[in-house]
Amino acid sequence: MTEQNFWQKYIFSTDHKIIGMQYMFTGMIMALIGGYFAYTFRMQLAFPGTEVFGFGTVSPHEYNSLVTNHGTIMIFWVAMPVLLATFGNFLIPLMIGCDDMVFPRLNRLSYQVFLLSAIVLVASFFVAGGGFGGAWTAYPPLSAQAKYNMTQYGATLWLIAVALEFVAFLLGGINFITTLMNSRAKGMKMYDIPIVLWMIVLASILFMASVGPLIAGAIMLLFDQTLGTGFFDPAQGGDPILWQHLFWFFGHPEVYVVLLPAMGIVAEIITVFSRKKLFAYKTVLYTAFATGVLSFFVWAHHQFIAGIDPRMANVFAVTTLLISIPIAEMLFVYIATLYGGSIRLTAAMLFALSFLAAFLIGGVTGIFLGASGADIYFHDTYFVVAHFHYTFFPIAILAVFAGLYYWFPKMFGRHMSETLGKIHFWGTFIPFNLIFLPLFFLGAAGQHRRIYSYELFSELNSADFQNLRVLATVALIVMLIFQLPFLYNFFASMLRGKVATANPWQANTLEWAAPSPPPHGNFATLPEVYRPPYEYSVPGRESDFWPQHEKPSGESKA
Numbered sequence: 001m002t003e004q005n006f007w008q009k010y011i012f013s014t015d016h017k018i019i020g021m022q023y024m025f026t027g028m029i030m031a032l033i034g035g036y037f038a039y040t041f042r043m044q045l046a047f048p049g050t051e052v053f054g055f056g057t058v059s060p061h062e063y064n065s066l067v068t069n070h071g072t073i074m075i076f077w078v079a080m081p082v083l084l085a086t087f088g089n090f091l092i093p094l095m096i097g098c099d100d101m102v103f104p105r106l107n108r109l110s111y112q113v114f115l116l117s118a119i120v121l122v123a124s125f126f127v128a129g130g131g132f133g134g135a136w137t138a139y140p141p142l143s144a145q146a147k148y149n150m151t152q153y154g155a156t157l158w159l160i161a162v163a164l165e166f167v168a169f170l171l172g173g174i175n176f177i178t179t180l181m182n183s184r185a186k187g188m189k190m191y192d193i194p195i196v197l198w199m200i201v202l203a204s205i206l207f208m209a210s211v212g213p214l215i216a217g218a219i220m221l222l223f224d225q226t227l228g229t230g231f232f233d234p235a236q237g238g239d240p241i242l243w244q245h246l247f248w249f250f251g252h253p254e255v256y257v258v259l260l261p262a263m264g265i266v267a268e269i270i271t272v273f274s275r276k277k278l279f280a281y282k283t284v285l286y287t288a289f290a291t292g293v294l295s296f297f298v299w300a301h302h303q304f305i306a307g308i309d310p311r312m313a314n315v316f317a318v319t320t321l322l323i324s325i326p327i328a329e330m331l332f333v334y335i336a337t338l339y340g341g342s343i344r345l346t347a348a349m350l351f352a353l354s355f356l357a358a359f360l361i362g363g364v365t366g367i368f369l370g371a372s373g374a375d376i377y378f379h380d381t382y383f384v385v386a387h388f389h390y391t392f393f394p395i396a397i398l399a400v401f402a403g404l405y406y407w408f409p410k411m412f413g414r415h416m417s418e419t420l421g422k423i424h425f426w427g428t429f430i431p432f433n434l435i436f437l438p439l440f441f442l443g444a445a446g447q448h449r450r451i452y453s454y455e456l457f458s459e460l461n462s463a464d465f466q467n468l469r470v471l472a473t474v475a476l477i478v479m480l481i482f483q484l485p486f487l488y489n490f491f492a493s494m495l496r497g498k499v500a501t502a503n504p505w506q507a508n509t510l511e512w513a514a515p516s517p518p519p520h521g522n523f524a525t526l527p528e529v530y531r532p533p534y535e536y537s538v539p540g541r542e543s544d545f546w547p548q549h550e551k552p553s554g555e556s557k558a
């Protein structure tokens with residue numbers, strides 16, 4: 001191969017590992033923006049009218065825009081690119097033992113479209129009228145009409161950015177599915193595929209199957225905004241509830257689009273760091289599949305108070321409770337995997353374990369909201385905000401950090417500092433709970449969300465309530481400060497970290513059979529697989545693990 005210059009190697013690369021990292025760095029930058037937005041509007045809530053560092057005072061419209069774009073960024077420009085695209089791109093070819101994706105140039109196009117979508121979104125903050133402020137769900141008629149939202153350009157650019165982002169993930173999803181099905185190492189059967197790859201591919205299928213109606217809806221909404229059509233405007237005979245159906249038909253499966261890869265990452269980490277095989281591999285696989293199918297039948301639980309027929313509400317309450325069964329089963333399998341293991345509490349393992357604990361709280365509080373009667377009270381209160389942050393934060397932050405600490409040696413050939421990693425873990429996990437536990441209390445006490453200043457509502461403005469808001473905001477600031485050791489650790493370790501061997505954690509999946517970092521093309525000779533994944537030694541005999549690609553010596557196969 002001829003020498004590549006910087007641009008060919010890092011900017012216009014078709015190497016799946018480089019593309020994965022491009023997604024990762026873009027996701028990191030967007031996470032900093034999303035985190036900063038959270039800081040600005042939390043400051044307004046805790047100290048109304050205050051001068052926010054780097055921003056000035058927050059006007060009511062700016063408040064709406066900050067909340068809207070915080071949600072949009074964290075879900076579409078952080079959780080999806082990092083969980084699906086970064087780990088999907090980096091891990092799929094390495095873990096199935098092949099040299100690259102089936103469609104490397106399609107892969108490059110996917111990132112380029114994604115980058116364009118991010119640029120369009122950031123541009124939307126700076127147009128006349130400011131960024132879109134109609135919430136990440138973009139309910140019409142507010143989102144459809146300039147006369148309501150006063151942000152015609154911001155709203156339109158926001159919509160175009162989201163649509164472009166969907167295109168990027170459609171392209172990526174095609175690649176993931178094809179590669180997993182066609183390029184597996186010799187000897188790797190369907191049930192030998194590492195669980196994280198199943199999860200990423202199932203998530204891609206879920207995304208591709210659910211996003212179609214929303215793309216159609218987004219185009220209709222774009223026409224409503226720009227051409228004066230009235231698909232969603234009751235004043236013109238349109239139906240705003242139609243948008244809610246189109247949005248949540250995608251929006252609920254979207255939760256599993258990011259949850260499943262997170263569950264997969266955590267499965268890899270807890271098996272390696274407890275020296276156990278996954279307690280029930282096929283059960284996890286089937287429950288993930290069941291979750292995916294069920295996720296298409298729960299969407300209207302977001303619409304219990306939108307005027308849908310109460311008999312339909314009963315149906316969706318039941319399907320919503322049903323979907324908690326496979327998820328609970330997955331959690332039980334993970335706990336059973338940990339049981340009796342010889343556990344190594346590395347930074348990656350701490351983040352993985354905290355994911356299980358935090359997500360459990362998120363899941364259980366979802367049952368309150370899934371019960372249509374209780375939801376009449378809880379709907380649109382801070383209880384909902386607390387609930388979905390107890391699901392999304394473990395997914396998009398805790399599982400992502402777990403994966404970054406775990407695969408960093410493979411990505412960059414060096415180790416991150418474990419000490420800084422543990423400081424970062426506690427500085428993230430403790431404040432996280434102090435941010436969102438108070439919001440459960442505020443929501444249960446009836447505090448509505450999406451309100452600029454509670455000073456206008458005497459019954460919500462008591463000192464007790466305000467103290468809880470201040471607690472949440474201060475905890476957020478502490479958590480943001482504790483991301484600095486991570487950033488330092490991440491970038492300094494790339495250059496100066498302890499050099500990593502090919503398989504520093506003694507894992508047995510195939511990515512660890514490649515050098516750290518793997519060269520373009522990954523393996524000197526393509527590996528063959530002789531054992532199923534997750535076959536580890538008995539607890540306590542950590543040196544005696546069985547890599548998938550090593551031939552069994554006859555009697556060692558227990």
Ligand SMILES: [Cu+2]
Nearest residue numbers: 252299301302
């Ligand atoms: Cu939902």
